Amino acid sequence: MQLTQLLKERRSVHRFQDREVPIELVTELLDTAVWVPNHKMxxxxxxxxxxxxxxxxxxxxxxxxVGKRERDPEKSKELGQKFHDKFMAVPMFVVVLMKESPAITVREEDYASTSCLIHNFSLLAWEQGIGLVWESYPLLSDNAFRTALGIQPGERAIGSLHVGYPEQIPAAQPRIPAAELITIIEST
Ligand SMILES: Cc1cc2nc3c(=O)[nH]c(=O)nc-3n(C[C@H](O)[C@H](O)[C@H](O)COP(=O)(O)O)c2cc1C
Structure with missing residues (x-):
C-alpha cells in the first residue's frame, strides 16, 4: 500500500473480530515503529x-x-459488567510506557517522539490488516491498573492501544484541508 493511501485510509478501530493477533508480528512491527526522530536519543x-x-x-x-461511578448497587454491577465485557472483547492491549524525565523540555520532546512511535505502529499495523485505537482513559493512571501491569514509579502510560483485526471500520472524520491553514511568507 502506498504511504499516502495508508495515511488517509487508516481509522481508529473500536470493534474487533474474535481472532488472535500474533505477538511475533506485533513485536516485529514495534521494532520498526521505534525508528522515530528522538531528540538526544x-x-x-x-x-x-x-x-x-x-x-x-x-x-x-x-x-x-467503573462500578465505583454508580451509587445504585444494581446499576454499578451492570456498568461494571458492561466494561468488563468490553475489555474482554479486545484481542490485545499494547500499553505504551514512557520514562518521564524531571526536565520538562525533555519530557515534552519524549512525548512527541513516543506519539510518533504510536502512529508508526498504527500505520504498520494497518498495512497488515490490523486495526487499533489509541485509548487515553483515566484507567492509565489508576493505581490498580499500574500495579497489575508492573508500571514503575517515574513511568507514564501514554496510551493503551486496543489492537485487533477490525470487525467494523468507522467512517472517516473529515479534516480541514491544510491549504486553508497555511500562511505563506515570501517577501521581506
Ligand atoms: C493522544 C490521543 C488520545 C486518544 N484517546 C482516545 C480515547 O481515549 N478514546 C477513543 O475512543 N479514541 C481516542 N483517540 C483516537 C481519536 O479519537 C481518533 O484518532 C479521532 O477520532 C480520529 O479518528 P481516526 O483516528 O479514525 O482518524 C485518541 C487519539 C490520540 C492521538
Missing amino acids: TQPWRFVIVHGEGRKRIAEISRTA
Whole structure:
C-alpha cells in the first residue's frame, strides 16, 4: 500500500473480530515503529502487551473502577459488567510506557517522539490488516491498573492501544484541508 493511501485510509478501530493477533508480528512491527526522530536519543519507551487470559487483569480492574461511578448497587454491577465485557472483547492491549524525565523540555520532546512511535505502529499495523485505537482513559493512571501491569514509579502510560483485526471500520472524520491553514511568507 502506498504511504499516502495508508495515511488517509487508516481509522481508529473500536470493534474487533474474535481472532488472535500474533505477538511475533506485533513485536516485529514495534521494532520498526521505534525508528522515530528522538531528540538526544533518549528512547524513553517500553511496552506491556496484554492478551489471552492476561486481559482478565485489565477487565476486572475496569469493572471495579467503573462500578465505583454508580451509587445504585444494581446499576454499578451492570456498568461494571458492561466494561468488563468490553475489555474482554479486545484481542490485545499494547500499553505504551514512557520514562518521564524531571526536565520538562525533555519530557515534552519524549512525548512527541513516543506519539510518533504510536502512529508508526498504527500505520504498520494497518498495512497488515490490523486495526487499533489509541485509548487515553483515566484507567492509565489508576493505581490498580499500574500495579497489575508492573508500571514503575517515574513511568507514564501514554496510551493503551486496543489492537485487533477490525470487525467494523468507522467512517472517516473529515479534516480541514491544510491549504486553508497555511500562511505563506515570501517577501521581506
Ligand atoms: C493522544 C490521543 C488520545 C486518544 N484517546 C482516545 C480515547 O481515549 N478514546 C477513543 O475512543 N479514541 C481516542 N483517540 C483516537 C481519536 O479519537 C481518533 O484518532 C479521532 O477520532 C480520529 O479518528 P481516526 O483516528 O479514525 O482518524 C485518541 C487519539 C490520540 C492521538
